Amino acid sequence: MLDIKRIRNNPAEAKEKLATRAVAPEQIDDVLALDEQRRELLQQTEQLKAERNQASDQISIAKRNHENADEAIAQMREVGSRIKALDNKLDDVLTEFNDKMSRLPNFPHDTDPIGPDENYSREERKIGTLPHFDFQPKAHWEIGEDLGILDFERAGKVSGARFVYYMGMGAKLERAIYNFMLDQHAEEGYEEVIPPYMVNSASMYGTGQFPKFKEDVYQLQDEDLTLIPTAEVPLTNYYRDEVLPVAKLPVYLTALTPSFRSEAGSAGRDTRGLIRMHQFNKVEMVKYVKPENSYDELEKMTANAENILQKLGLAYHVITLATGDMSFTAAETHDLEVWIPHQETYREISSCSNCEDFQARRAQIRYRDEDGKVHLVHTLNGSGLAVGRTVAAILENYQNADGSVTIPEALVPYMHGITKITKENAHAK
Template sequence: MLNRELWRNHPEVVAKALQMRRSEAPLEELRQADERFRRLQAELDGKKAELNRRSREVGSLFAAGKREEGEALRRSLAELSKSIAELEKELAAARSEVERLELLLPNIPHASVPEGEDERGNRVERVWGEPPRFDFEPRAHWDLGPALGILDFERAGKIAGARFAVLWGQGAALERALITFMLDLHRSRGWREVYVPFLVNRDCLVGTGQLPKFAEDLFHVEGTDFFLVPTAEVPVTNLHRGEILEEESLPRRYCAYTPCFRAEAGSYGRDVRGLIRQHQFDKVELVHLATPETSYQELEVLTGEAEEVLKALGLPYRVVTLCTGDMGFSAAKTYDLEVWLPGQGCYREISSCSNCEDFQARRADLKYRPKGGGKAQYLHTLNGSGLAVGRTLIAILENYQRADGTVVIPEALRPYLGGQELLAPET
């Protein structure tokens, strides 16, 4: 959520940001609703002051023996009280409308973010690793996995429908190995692991920005206030909701595994083959809480940590800064890590690392107390995948495939698979 003083006093700044983002967020509607709210507030304050002033007059009239005038004034005050009650209802509705509309404004892009309409405006920052060369035509994971007997879309469809997958045998073990490997790597480098609920309440999703704007992408548990987590970013960022942390305890760096559940309501027809865009997938998430002065340094640290996973697995990738038109709702700046997929002949996103500045903190009431004392201030929140597990599995299958259909297991994962070096077809 943006600082209310920003869109009230500097609407031109917000309007420019919305233009850069190609966003149609209702800034003018919000400002009109806010003007009505403030007008009603001023009217209510005036009537309450009048009620207090004239209430004192009633006692004076009765004390002076002017009973008739006192009764008349008392009746008049009863009408004024009724008017005040009606005005309070109007004010409450106006306040709710302002709060609803301001939740629809996206974050302001950082000055270093390139302006652009879509992914074509993104900027490549660096490239790591060389894409493997094959003396055969590399296959995509949706062919490799079923041929190995580890990836089954048909039976998943029978159980749940499209955009689900079943992993058999070595595939299931590889998925589990990747999760443990990532968590072990992050823990060894100082991140604190946390295991969180996979169901969250509405306040959590408002806090991180998924609600109200992206309700259609969420799975809501009917008859409850619970939602399945779209990412561990939601529960982990909300761990300290409503708290005031001491600056000495910052930055806080957390890592967490969760399954993720997304309706993908706006992506029908995209990535319908394979594991790229599923309704359910596993992810290890990195979440940082930092001061405003250190948050962009923390963004580099967080991004570098996600890169370490790819480097350890020997997977070629590149780092891309998302442009204003391609950036997520809550982010002020985002780096995407894109891994090379030989079977598709292109780089595909495997992690998004974002600094949300104080946008989520204002929504979730996340604050810290400065070292020198004084008023509590809003934290800056950061998050990124470290990594999306299913997409990492895809990258391993495609980058480490061999002509005979087997797949070499990266050395870093072999201890997690009992020393196994090769994925071979299962019977």
């Protein structure tokens, strides 16, 4: 959530920054009007409470002196009724104010490219050599289905569209990839976590998924629980409503979890393959850091994700997202997009974002500095990486003319020495 004091003190800046994120100026005006109404009601309530206290004192004095206190009692009751009416009105204004504030996205960083969509994003660098094939490369779903290691048809029978069975060497490859990722992040100082896969509404609010994006998730009926769309939610909420000692910062956490997404609004997009699934595994990185260090930490996190791609020998590029293409909570985002030969394009495989104090304000995650003052932390999150998309990239970039798939050297130890997936060993016991 944004700082209302910043909006109040410089509404022109708020309108200018949020206009780059498709927020109309009228939305800022509405928030400021509600803020003013809220403060006026609070002031009126405080004045009336002072009057009530004064009347209470007069009643006490009158009773001690055995004097008639009827007038003071009537006055106190009348003031009490006015306070109750104002409190009810204040509750309504606060509800509307909080709802409108909770739907405003984060301010973009001053260095972010400005534009409404991905076409305005800025490429930072390209890494790796694009593969060259002396045959027509296949799509990863064709490779997986031909080898019998990806079964979309039976997953459709059991669960519906956008689900998959990983079979035999497919399951082993997926497991090898995420174990490799977790080991790499552990070496980089991240603490491995196995978090809950279901969280309450307060957690979804804390990281910014609620209330605006409820249609994108799966909720349990009659229970305040939601299947996580990413491990960012339980990892970032770990310290919700807590004050950390400054000596504990920075905190680095990593986790492998399934991610569950309804993919609302994505009809017709990536209907085949592993790119856009309702359920997929992802290794997530989350950081809690001091504000002055957060952009250095964003570069480090991006490098951590890049390290995985480099060790897997996959070509990719890094882009800084345009203001209109960033997630709701991000102030700056670096996307890593891996080369997908069949599509002859780069596709997102990781997003690394600095949310500054946006999530920390919603979730009240703070730290106490050396002087005893309490501040909001800055939170960061990044994919390290999306596992299914990594499987897709490996199948396509390491495919051979005979239909087999070579295992990247870094994964061979995790595949128990297997260097190639073939039809003969795809279901080896």
